[in-house]
Amino acid sequence: MVKVKRNYLLEALHMVKVFGELHANDGITLRIKPGEIHALLGENGAGKSTLVKMIYGALQPTSGEFLWQGAPISIASPAFARKLGIAMVFQHFSLFETLTVAENIALALPGRFNLAKLSEKIALVSKEYGLPLVPKAVVADLSVGERQRIEIVRCLLQEPRLLIMDEPTAVLTPQEADQLFAVLTRLAKEGRAVLYISHRLEEVKRLCHTATILRHGKVVANVDPAKETAASLAKLMVGGDIHVVGTQRKQRAGTARLQLRNLNLPADGPFVVELKNISLDVKAGEVVAIAGVAGNGQSEMFDAISGERSLAHNDMICIDGEPCGRSSVNERRNLGAAFVPEERLGHGAVPAFKLSENIVLTRHSSDPSLVRSGLLQKNGASGVSDRVIKAFDVRKGKPDPEARALSGGNLQKFVVGRELDRIPGVLVINQPTWGVDAGAAATIRQAIIDLARQGTAVLAISQDLDEIFEIASRIAVLSRGQLSETYAAGEISLEQIGLLMAGAHEVEEVRHAASA
Amino acid sequence: MRLLLEKRAERSRRMIFLSPLIAVGLTLVTGAIIFALLDLNPLRALFVYFIEPLTNSWSIEQLIVKATPLALIGAGLAISFRANVWNIGAEGQLTAGAVLGGLVPVFFPQWQSPLAFLFMILLGVLGGMAWAAIPAALKNRFNANEILTSLMLVYVAQLILDWLVRGPWRDPQGYNFPKTVSFSGWQLLPQFKLLPDSIGPIYINLGAILAVAAALSLAFLMARTLKGFEIRVMGNSPRAGRFSGFSRARTVWFCFLLAGGLAGLAGICEVMSTVGQLQPSISPGYGFTAIIVAFLGRLNPVGALVAALALAISYLGGEGAQVALGVSDKIARVFQGILLFYILACDTLILYRVKLLTNQSAEASAA
Numbered sequence: 064m065v066k067v068k069r070n071y072l073l074e075a076l077h078m079v080k081v082f083g084e085l086h087a088n089d090g091i092t093l094r095i096k097p098g099e100i101h102a103l104l105g106e107n108g109a110g111k112s113t114l115v116k117m118i119y120g121a122l123q124p125t126s127g128e129f130l131w132q133g134a135p136i137s138i139a140s141p142a143f144a145r146k147l148g149i150a151m152v153f154q155h156f157s158l159f160e161t162l163t164v165a166e167n168i169a170l171a172l173p174g175r176f177n178l179a180k181l182s183e184k185i186a187l188v189s190k191e192y193g194l195p196l197v198p199k200a201v202v203a204d205l206s207v208g209e210r211q212r213i214e215i216v217r218c219l220l221q222e223p224r225l226l227i228m229d230e231p232t233a234v235l236t237p238q239e240a241d242q243l244f245a246v247l248t249r250l251a252k253e254g255r256a257v258l259y260i261s262h263r264l265e266e267v268k269r270l271c272h273t274a275t276i277l278r279h280g281k282v283v284a285n286v287d288p289a290k291e292t293a294a295s296l297a298k299l300m301v302g303g304d305i306h307v308v309g310t311q312r313k314q315r316a317g318t319a320r321l322q323l324r325n326l327n328l329p330a331d332g333p334f335v336v337e338l339k340n341i342s343l344d345v346k347a348g349e350v351v352a353i354a355g356v357a358g359n360g361q362s363e364m365f366d367a368i369s370g371e372r373s374l375a376h377n378d379m380i381c382i383d384g385e386p387c388g389r390s391s392v393n394e395r396r397n398l399g400a401a402f403v404p405e406e407r408l409g410h411g412a413v414p415a416f417k418l419s420e421n422i423v424l425t426r427h428s429s430d431p432s433l434v435r436s437g438l439l440q441k442n443g444a445s446g447v448s449d450r451v452i453k454a455f456d457v458r459k460g461k462p463d464p465e466a467r468a469l470s471g472g473n474l475q476k477f478v479v480g481r482e483l484d485r486i487p488g489v490l491v492i493n494q495p496t497w498g499v500d501a502g503a504a505a506t507i508r509q510a511i512i513d514l515a516r517q518g519t520a521v522l523a524i525s526q527d528l529d530e531i532f533e534i535a536s537r538i539a540v541l542s543r544g545q546l547s548e549t550y551a552a553g554e555i556s557l558e559q560i561g562l563l564m565a566g567a568h569e570v571e572e573v574r575h576a577a578s579a
Numbered sequence: 580m581r582l583l584l585e586k587r588a589e590r591s592r593r594m595i596f597l598s599p600l601i602a603v604g605l606t607l608v609t610g611a612i613i614f615a616l617l618d619l620n621p622l623r624a625l626f627v628y629f630i631e632p633l634t635n636s637w638s639i640e641q642l643i644v645k646a647t648p649l650a651l652i653g654a655g656l657a658i659s660f661r662a663n664v665w666n667i668g669a670e671g672q673l674t675a676g677a678v679l680g681g682l683v684p685v686f687f688p689q690w691q692s693p694l695a696f697l698f699m700i701l702l703g704v705l706g707g708m709a710w711a712a713i714p715a716a717l718k719n720r721f722n723a724n725e726i727l728t729s730l731m732l733v734y735v736a737q738l739i740l741d742w743l744v745r746g747p748w749r750d751p752q753g754y755n756f757p758k759t760v761s762f763s764g765w766q767l768l769p770q771f772k773l774l775p776d777s778i779g780p781i782y783i784n785l786g787a788i789l790a791v792a793a794a795l796s797l798a799f800l801m802a803r804t805l806k807g808f809e810i811r812v813m814g815n816s817p818r819a820g821r822f823s824g825f826s827r828a829r830t831v832w833f834c835f836l837l838a839g840g841l842a843g844l845a846g847i848c849e850v851m852s853t854v855g856q857l858q859p860s861i862s863p864g865y866g867f868t869a870i871i872v873a874f875l876g877r878l879n880p881v882g883a884l885v886a887a888l889a890l891a892i893s894y895l896g897g898e899g900a901q902v903a904l905g906v907s908d909k910i911a912r913v914f915q916g917i918l919l920f921y922i923l924a925c926d927t928l929i930l931y932r933v934k935l936l937t938n939q940s941a942e943a944s945a946a
Binding site for chain 1: 588803804805806807808811812815816818819821823824
């Protein structure tokens with residue numbers, strides 16, 4: 064039997080994955096050679112993780128074909144993927160904190176093992192690759208970088224041919240990231256392939272041999288990142304074809320209704336982003352949009368402004384001049400603020416509750432027609448619910464369905480409408496049209512613009528740059544918990560935003576800190 | 580061929596009511612199989628167990644006696660479980676209520692006035708609340724698992740009671756039996772005649788009336804008040820609850836104190852009626868059985884009232900079966916356990932429908 068030598072280690076051909084109506088992957092072709100570090104770039108929702116999960120066997124494609132060294136295969140399960148030699152380091156580690164390094168690794172290995180021998184092997188591998196690890200150390204005592212090393216060593220012990228890294232530097236310090244890059248380069252020199260998922264453009268330029276860029280479930284380019292600039296990569300990632308015009312509404316500058324003053328919020332757990340020195344004024348009649356890649360402090364910022372997490376000082380946030388950094392959610396609502404969180408089900412609405420009950424969820428303290436001396440007023444709630452449903456054309460199967468029975472777009476219209484119906488003085492909305500069909504998205508954006516025209520100060524946190532240019536008067540970018548300057552929407556280009564998203568303004572602050 | 584659970588868009592209203600009935604049906608079938616394996620005639624055994632307790636006025640009276648503590652505790656637990664507060668220690672709270680209320684007859688047996696009666700009831704409720712406050716405080720302060728802490732406190736309470744009745748509180752004239760003095764007069768619950776003698780005299784005590792009142796007012800609390808709304812939100816999605824401005828810690832306190840107070844009330848009512856004194860064992864596990872009552876009653880206080888009657892049958896049936904069939908009355912516990920299993924399993928049907936896939940259709944849906 065003659066084994067045909069093929070150039071590619073893994074080929075994913077015309078991969079399609081459909082979730083309901085959404086084409087998460089829409090005919091993606093990806094070819095990985097042995098010995099290369101291959102970047103997979105794209106915004107959130109571009110289809111990166113869907114593709115990777117299919118490669119790792121955790122999801123099955125709707126259609127498409129995998130070739131492993133030229134031979135067609137189907138990757139039925141993660142176990143099968145590991146058998147092929149595909150290993151993956153997830154962004155969120157799966158380690159038992161109370162066990163030692165060696166015990167954690169032993170748990171992931173198939174079959175029987177000898178802990179003493181395994182410890183020797185771990186020490187050997189970790190030394191060889193410059194990934195210092197003490198097999199007897201207890202995981203709870205280790206830093207995030209060290210924990211990632213455990214995951215990597217765990218993969219290396221299985222002699223992988225293809226190593227998938229899912230945003231590995233998101234949780235690392237710059238020094239730890241440098242060490243990681245050295246290891247990955249070395250693995251590539253040994254002939255292993257690395258699939259590297261990231262949206263940090265500078266590190267992709269520095270590390271990767273080739274980059275596949277995804278947008279809306281499709282491959283938009285295959286490039287050599289070394290020959291690109293961070294700006295050109297950013298443009299490919301977010302799409303240069305979107306209209307940069309922006310419906311600029313010249314507004315007379317009103318008074319500041321929402322003020323953030325040196326807002327600091329320490330991380331209260333792993334994978335929580337620390338907010339650093341955020342200052343921002345949102346004036347009556349304007350929409351300020353916060354752009355940025357997910358996981359850079361958006362939900363933390365929302366929680367801080369809504370009052371779900373309390374701040375250290377009362378004057379870090381003012382609503383209509385009233386300091387409220389330590390006030391509760393409802394006290395802030397009573398000051399005239401309204402909030403729409405990113406997650407519709409389970410945060411903005413209770414899935415198992417009827418729509419009329421979900422009206423009560425955010426309005427019980429500010430709307431006397433809903434609660435009288437502790438008693439729920441069902442007629443009041445249905446009245447508001449009907450008004451919202453009518454104003455926002457919420458489509459539903461029966462008169463008062465449970466929230467979870469609505470489609471994403473209709474529920475989002477309802478959740479947004481519930482707050483807009485109050486005509487709030489300040490509206491803070493996180494990902495206004497995330498996962499929503501185009502029609503509903505247009506309705507919601509129009510409603511936000513109309514609300515601002517009536518004199519409301521709107522702060523919209525969004526990852527969707529199309530949306531931002533459609534609704535925003537001013538734009539700022541959030542990256543690793545730091546907010547950039549704001550720019551008038553007409554005066555900032557996509558490339559500039561892309562650079563800010565990749566952390567251009569942070570560098571400045573590092574320099575400031577160094578010179579200070 | 581395989582089974583597939585397909586998620587429904589909404590909870591099925593029909594299944595909310597059908598699921599406990601299916602569970603009861605499956606329990607009966609399983610019970611018949613167990614009786615058959617014991618070489619008993621399954622039909623006769625089921626008759627003795629489940630029908631006979633309903634055939635005369637004396638046993639109906641007993642049914643209400645047994646159902647009273649189950650309903651009181653079950654209604655409180657239904658609220659707790661709705662809020663995802665897992666109070667498993669109602670048996671201990673019942674005991675604590677009985678002990679604290681028992682102070683009055685033990686130390687002031689001569690105090691015979693309506694005030695003594697009210698004071699005992701009040702102490703009973705406070706005792707249950709105090710015992711429930713421990714797991715609540717541990718939960719809120721240290722995030723200690725309330726399932727474990729409340730359960731372990733059951734044994735602490737029972738051992739305290741055991742020590743008291745064998746030691747300091749023992750009746751000096753009690754021939755060394757481990758018991759306190761017998762309660763009497765105003766230190767017992769008043770009884771009411773439910774039906775005239777011509778039909779068959781059925782007496783109920785004040786506890787049964789309190790149980791109905793508690794169930795009705797809690798049903799109102801859940802359906803019509805902001806507090807009830809808060810409890811339902813916290814149980815359904817805590818994140819949305821926080822967004823709504825509700826506090827998890829406050830919910831934990833409220834649920835524990837409410838359920839603990841009702842369990843304490845059940846405890847003091849038991850020792851002021853059926854038991855009539857403090858002794859090492861004052862409850863055949865009402866606090867645990869009430870967990871099943873809460874679930875069988877759809878975590879609804881009024882539902883718990885109905886479910887309490889159903890579970891009371893299993894106690895009476897167990898006693899009847901011991902006499903008529905010669906099986907251990909522990910079989911009552913077996914039935915209760917099987918029933919809980921089936922209820923929890925059948926509740927899957929509320930949000931899922933079962934589909935049978937043949938091999939061809941399985942492939943078709945995978946392709």
